[in-house]
Amino acid sequence: MGRLMEFWGFRRHMGRLWTILYLSPEPMTTADLSETLQLSSSAVSLSLGELVRWGAVRKTWRPGERKDFYQAESSVWKLLRRVYERRELNLIREAIDAFGDAQRHLDEARGQLAGADRRRVDYMRKRLSRLSALSKAGERLVGLLVAGRVINPADLQSAEEED
Amino acid sequence: MGRLMEFWGFRRHMGRLWTILYLSPEPMTTADLSETLQLSSSAVSLSLGELVRWGAVRKTWRPGERKDFYQAESSVWKLLRRVYERRELNLIREAIDAFGDAQRHLDEARGQLAGADRRRVDYMRKRLSRLSALSKAGERLVGLLVAGRVINPADLQSAEEED
DNA sequence: ACGTCTGTTCAAGAAAATTTGAAGAAACTG
DNA sequence: CAGTTTCTTCAAATTTTCTTGAACAGACGT
Secondary structure, eight states, X not given: OHHHHHHTTSOHHHHHHHHHHHHOSSOBOHHHHHHHHTOOXXXXXXXXXXXXXXXXXXXXXXXXXXXXXXXXXXXXXXXXXXXXXXXXXXXXXXXXXXXXXXXXXXXXXXXXXXXXXXXXXXXXXXXXXXXXXXXXXHHHHHHHHHTTOOBOTHHHHHHTXXX | OHHHHHXXXXXHHHHHHHHHHHTOSSOBOHHHHHHHHTOOHHHXXXXXXXXXXXXXXXXXXXXXXXXXXXXXXXXXXXXXXXHXXXXXXXXXXXXXXXXXXXXXXXXXXXXXXXXXXXXXXXXXXXXXXXXXXXXXXXXXXXXXXXXXXXXXXXXXXHHTSOO
16 A cells, blocks of 8 residues: 555555554554554654545544544545545646646737747647647546546547547 | 646656647657757656657657657547556556455464454454455456546445445 | 767766654643 | 643755766767
8 A cells, every 4th residue: 555655646654554544443543553664753643644634544532541543534435536636636727727828828929920930839729729628628537536427538538539 | 747747657857848749740859859848868868768668759750860850649548548557557456466465464364363363353354355355446447447438436436335 | 980970878966855853832630 | 830741843864866967879971
C-alpha cells in the first residue's frame, strides 16, 4: 500500500500507516504506530494528520485514556471517490482554465498577424480546442466516476475526433 | 500539460515538450525544442527519449537534413490507454501479488497461534482478502478501460461489501 | 578515413523533498 | 494553577531527485 500510495502522489508513509490501522482490529495510538513502523513521532503526526484530513483515518477516544486513538476508514471505494473528487477533478479544472486562457490569448494575437504566423496560430487554435474538448470530456467522466455511475471511455475517444 | 504530467508521475518536461510538439504544425528538432523551452540539450534528450519510449512522440526524418525531427502523437486517448496498460495495470498486479504473499504468510503462521494472537490473525486475514478482492476488481476495471469498454464503478463498491 | 555535426550518457553540482529532534501548544490531572 | 502527557510545528540535516556541462559514440559528407 505504501508503494501504491506513493505512486498516487501521496507520502509513502500514509499508505503504510493506513494499512497498519486497516489490519488492526482495534484503534491504535500514535505510539503504537511509530513503534510498529519505526517512525519518529513527528513523522507519524505529519502523515497521520494528512490521512485524517483526507478522511482515510478517524480519530477516536477511549474513556479514561488521554491518548488519541486512530482507526482506518475501511471503505476504500469511499476514499478513492474522495481523492478523485478533491484532487483529480480540481486538476482537470485547472487544465481546462489554462487551455481557455491560452485560447483567448491566441484569439487576441491573431488579428495582428498575417501570412505564415497567422497560419501557425490557426493551427494552434485547432489543437487547443481539441485539448479543451478532451479535458472537458475528462471532467465529465471523472464526475461520473465520483457519482458511481457508469463510464464510457469512448466519450474521450470521440472528444478528439476531427471535426 | 507540464503540471498534469508531473501529477501523473512523469517528468514535468515531458509534458512541456509534448505540448510544444503537439501545437506545432511541423516536426521540430531538439535544437528548436531546447531553444523554445530554455532547456539544455541533455535535458531535452532525456525527456524526449522517454516520450519516444512511451510512444508519445515519434522521430521522423527529412531528406537531406541530418538532424532528427520529432512530432507529437496526437491521439491523447491512445496515450492514456498505453499508460494505463503499461503502468497502472502493472502496479495493480504487483499489489495483488503482495496481498497474496501476505495472505500465505498469515495462513502459515495461523497454525502455531492460539488465543488473542489467533483472533488477531483471523481479523487480518479477513481484511487482506478484502484488499485482494478490491485489487482484483480494480484490475478488471482498468482492463476494461484499456479495452475502451464501458466501466461500472459499482463493481469496486461491491468488491468490498461484507460477505 | 577524417572531421564535423547530432544525440546520448555520465558524474558532479544544484534544487527539492523528506526526516528528525527539539521547542511550543493544547488538553488533561491532581 | 502547576505539572504531565500528548500532539503539532518548525528549522536544520539528510536523502533523493533534477539539471547541467563535458566526454563519448554514431552517422554522415567530403
